[in-house]
Amino acid sequence: MNHMRDSNPAYHIPVLLSEAMDGLNIRESGVYVDCTFGGGGHSTEILAHLNADGRLFGFDQDADAKQNSLNDERFVFIPHNFRHLQRFLRLHGITAVDGILADLGVSSHQFDEPERGFSTRSEANLDMRMDKRQTLTAETILNTYGEQQLQEMFSMYGEVTNAKTLAKAIKSLRNKTPFRTVNGLKQAIADLVKGNPNRYFAQVFQALRIEVNDETGALRELLEQAPAVLKPGGRMVIISFHSLEDRMVKLFFRNGRFEEKEEQNPFGFSPSNTPFRTLTKKPITPSDTELSRNPRARSAKLRIAEKI
Numbered sequence: 001m002n003h004m005r006d007s008n009p010a011y012h013i014p015v016l017l018s019e020a021m022d023g024l025n026i027r028e029s030g031v032y033v034d035c036t037f038g039g040g041g042h043s044t045e046i047l048a049h050l051n052a053d054g055r056l057f058g059f060d061q062d063a064d065a066k067q068n069s070l071n072d073e074r075f076v077f078i079p080h081n082f083r084h085l086q087r088f089l090r091l092h093g094i095t096a097v098d099g100i101l102a103d104l105g106v107s108s109h110q111f112d113e114p115e116r117g118f119s120t121r122s123e124a125n126l127d128m129r130m131d132k133r134q135t136l137t138a139e140t141i142l143n144t145y146g147e148q149q150l151q152e153m154f155s156m157y158g159e160v161t162n163a164k165t166l167a168k169a170i171k172s173l174r175n176k177t178p179f180r181t182v183n184g185l186k187q188a189i190a191d192l193v194k195g196n197p198n199r200y201f202a203q204v205f206q207a208l209r210i211e212v213n214d215e216t217g218a219l220r221e222l223l224e225q226a227p228a229v230l231k232p233g234g235r236m237v238i239i240s241f242h243s244l245e246d247r248m249v250k251l252f253f254r255n256g257r258f259e260e261k262e263e264q265n266p267f268g269f270s271p272s273n274t275p276f277r278t279l280t281k282k283p284i285t286p287s288d289t290e291l292s293r294n295p296r297a298r299s300a301k302l303r304i305a306e307k308i
């Protein structure tokens with residue numbers, strides 16, 4: 001059987017591909033979900049491990065990803081946010097799956113398409129929406145968020161060192177000229193740059209992107225649904241690119257919740273209620289060979305858990 005079409009490496013090169021497949025430990029006739037279909041690199045590989053009875057559902061909220069959809073009767077493309085995982089699986093008559101993969105963040109395609117506004121290197125409107133059906137853009141955030149909201153966003157999602165000063169400056173600058181474009185933003189805040197300008201702008205843009213797409217909110221909802229969706233023994237594999245997300249994944253796998261500490265009960269012990277067995281004590285990171293081929297894999301961290 002070979003119904004498969006190749007994935008699209010010009011769109012995105014899959015990261016930690018064999019490590020993700022090992023983590024999923026694919027059952028030939030199983031049902032799998034790729035939450036972040038993108039160029040279809042991971043999905044193509046999952047299908048290669050499935051027999052004729054296997055099934056794969058690929059989510060992507062970006063309409064552009066549909067062009068990579070795989071011409072294979074075992075595959076279904078779902079053009080929606082993975083935060084609606086359970087709802088869309090039910091629509092397809094699926095109540096439990098053998099494995100879930102999420103390779104978070106943006107694709108190279110999104111980053112490299114100038115008009116999407118994700119890159120600091122190309123002039124474009126300050127958009128940064130993965131899903132163009134939503135209304136919130138980076139422009140709206142910069143022109144309407146309060147100072148405190150801006151500060152938290154830059155600090156939490158961008159680790160911008162002078163987040164408070166930047167937030168204050170944005171609030172006053174926009175009264176004279178509202179923010180509209182990438183270059184407009186860069187020029188307006190040029191005097192506030194700390195350290196290497198490329199790095200600084202990358203941090204500012206990362207913060208905006210994560211906020212526009214509510215990336216941590218979507219991850220939280222995905223993780224919360226996973227225990228109900230996975231069969232016992234089913235695997236969850238998450239590749240993240242931001243320390244905040246990696247921490248959320250680590251804590252949820254370990255504790256079944258996002259907080260660090262278990263509440264102490266009156267008997268002085270703190271039983272863990274996690275529905276998972278963590279299979280990665282430390283996250284798996286790309287090899288030197290992978291990094292030399294694909295520098296964009298640089299901050300990837302992969303964690304694996306098994307549903308108990």
Ligand SMILES: C[S@@+](CC[C@H](N)C(=O)[O-])C[C@H]1O[C@@H](n2cnc3c(N)ncnc32)[C@H](O)[C@@H]1O
Nearest residue numbers: 014036038039040041042060061062081082218
């Ligand atoms: C890093 S790329 C995945 C690349 C893919 N694994 C491959 O091999 O080509 C992330 C993709 O997930 C999508 N995405 C990110 N967050 C999403 C979400 N919450 N719901 C649905 N799709 C999402 C993005 O639009 C992007 O296409």
